[in-house]
Amino acid sequence: MLMLAMTMGFGVTGVMLYMFTYEHQSQYAVLKALGTPSGTLTAMVLAQAAMCALLGTGMGLGLCGLAGEVVLRLGFPFRMMWFTPLAGLLGVVVVSVVAALISVRPVVKLQPAVVFAGR
Incomplete structure (x- = not known):
């Protein structure tokens, strides 16, 4: 059951991360048009992923611990x-x-003129 839940998660x-970066291509295009190097944009996406991983791991382990306490008090092993x-943590x-x-691939290959033209 845990493997199923982790796979779905x-x-x-x-x-969700891919959709977030895809939906915000115009903001990345503005930054790129202003001269932001691709390395900085890559670092931004990696920082977002790292923060989500950190928060998700903490919340998941905390909820698992709370659920374990509830289950123990109900008499289940x-x-x-x-x-x-x-x-x-390794999986996350x-x-x-x-x-x-x-x-990060679409962000690095992003052409500001194409985004602003409306595709």
Whole structure:
């Protein structure tokens, strides 16, 4: 069940980051037209992905801990092994890096004139 939830969450995360960068192409085009180097735009996308990964990992582990406490108080067995948060963090980092790399490609290849022309 956990693997299913993580897979769905990772898929949604990747799609959401890509949609965010795609929908805000005009803002990236303005920055690029003003002379912002592609490395800076890449760093912006990577910083967004890193912040989302950090917040998502913290919220996920916190909610898992709270749910575990509730389940324990209801009398059901619950045990979180020491490596579970590490495995979750590793999964989040891998998905965030892949989503960021997929999302940064359109930003780097962006031509401001094409965006402002309305395509």
